[in-house]
Amino acid sequence: MSHMGEERGEDTRDGTTELPGFLAPLPSHLADSASTDQRNSKRKRQSSSQQTLSTSSSRPAKRSRRDLYQKGPLLGRGGFGSVFAGMRRSDGLPVAIKYVSKDRTPERLKVDGQGRLPLEVALMTRVTSAPACPSVLQLLDWFDRPRRYILILERPDPCQDLQSFCEENGCLDERLAKKVLVQLIAALKHCESRGVLHRDVKPENLLISTESQDIKLLDFGCGDLLKRSAYKYFAGTPAYAPPEWFRRHRYHATPATVWSVGVTLYNILCDRFPFRGAQRVTSRSRLTFPRSLSTECRQLIRWCLSAAPADRPSLADLESHPWLHCTEGEQEGQRN
Numbered sequence: 001m002s003h004m005g006e007e008r009g010e011d012t013r014d015g016t017t018e019l020p021g022f023l024a025p026l027p028s029h030l031a032d033s034a035s036t037d038q039r040n041s042k043r044k045r046q047s048s049s050q051q052t053l054s055t056s057s058s059r060p061a062k063r064s065r066r067d068l069y070q071k072g073p074l075l076g077r078g079g080f081g082s083v084f085a086g087m088r089r090s091d092g093l094p095v096a097i098k099y100v101s102k103d104r105t106p107e108r109l110k111v112d113g114q115g116r117l118p119l120e121v122a123l124m125t126r127v128t129s130a131p132a133c134p135s136v137l138q139l140l141d142w143f144d145r146p147r148r149y150i151l152i153l154e155r156p157d158p159c160q161d162l163q164s165f166c167e168e169n170g171c172l173d174e175r176l177a178k179k180v181l182v183q184l185i186a187a188l189k190h191c192e193s194r195g196v197l198h199r200d201v202k203p204e205n206l207l208i209s210t211e212s213q214d215i216k217l218l219d220f221g222c223g224d225l226l227k228r229s230a231y232k233y234f235a236g237t238p239a240y241a242p243p244e245w246f247r248r249h250r251y252h253a254t255p256a257t258v259w260s261v262g263v264t265l266y267n268i269l270c271d272r273f274p275f276r277g278a279q280r281v282t283s284r285s286r287l288t289f290p291r292s293l294s295t296e297c298r299q300l301i302r303w304c305l306s307a308a309p310a311d312r313p314s315l316a317d318l319e320s321h322p323w324l325h326c327t328e329g330e331q332e333g334q335r336n
């Protein structure tokens with residue numbers, strides 16, 4: 001994960017950020033509210049060191065992470081924190097415990113009724129509130145600490161992130177890649193409907209259940225509120241960033257997301273990146289594929305990786321693409 005070109009300008013989150021008007025209205029308890037300023041500062045003064053999402057009234061205050069969740073082995077380490085396997089003591093539920101340094105995201109965002117939450121927590125609160133999407137990882141609880149915050153996340157068991165899965169099993173066949181893409185599109189459409197931009201779609205941020213092959217989108221640490229206008233700073237993984245960011249230092253949410261979906265899909269099917277660097281991608285750049293890949297699949301990836309953002313499909317276009325709706329036998333170009 002990295003943040004590039006930290007030119008916040010209009011995107012500054014100072015607690016007055018407004019949702020763009022084109023978004024579907026959120027449930028009232030999720031809506032940002034400038035009128036809660038005074039209540040929030042009072043609540044902040046009164047708040048205990050521990051905050052929860054929905055169980056704060058039913059649980060004694062100031063119980064620690066240790067009281068409630070048992071920590072297990074390390075699952076992954078990122079630029080700003082670590083993720084451990086864990087278990088909820090009350091019922092043995094498998095969880096993941098993610099520690100995030102406050103240096104990563106000093107921004108806070110108002111969530112009505114819950115005060116100003118760290119950005120990652122606020123975005124996850126938006127996307128995981130009911131009705132939830134089964135393809136987005138659930139935030140179960142969180143703790144605020146002086147130098148870091150701790151997220152308690154759902155942990156499908158057994159599961160692996162898609163990057164490790166591909167390293168162990170080789171690249172995916174088209175049947176499984178389709179299953180991944182269908183779920184990823186559902187997850188991204190759900191985020192969009194909640195006014196959230198994930199901004200770091202890549203195989204490492206997709207968990208796959210090794211039993212059911214169900215997918216969960218994780219890590220909203222690079223995310224932001226969705227807006228119609230261009231973003232002028234980047235957070236995420238440069239290898240998945242769209243060419244317009246490198247060319248003009250600006251990008252719009254959906255075309256950038258769709259670009260990262262294209263890179264992800266190429267990566268899990270071909271076991272490499274599509275281009276040496278998005279910096280050099282133009283409309284004349286050639287994309288090569290393994291001979292075994294079907295024509296429909298190549299067409300979908302090429303569309304996602306169009307050099308011009310306006311030429312890329314929307315999530316709805318992707319959802320109805322023929323590749324996702326034809327069986328293996330119907331795939332004209334499959335050369336296996």
Ligand SMILES: Nc1ncnc2c1ncn2[C@@H]1O[C@H](COP(=O)(O)OP(=O)(O)OP(=O)(O)O)[C@@H](O)[C@H]1O
Nearest residue numbers: 001075076078079081083096153154155161204219
């Ligand atoms: N809920 C979970 N269940 C199982 N494994 C998880 C879970 N959350 C994270 N992981 C593992 O930990 C890795 C890192 O998680 P995550 O991306 O949330 O951390 P991060 O610190 O934000 O990483 P980065 O800085 O690279 O973005 C994931 O790729 C995955 O392998």
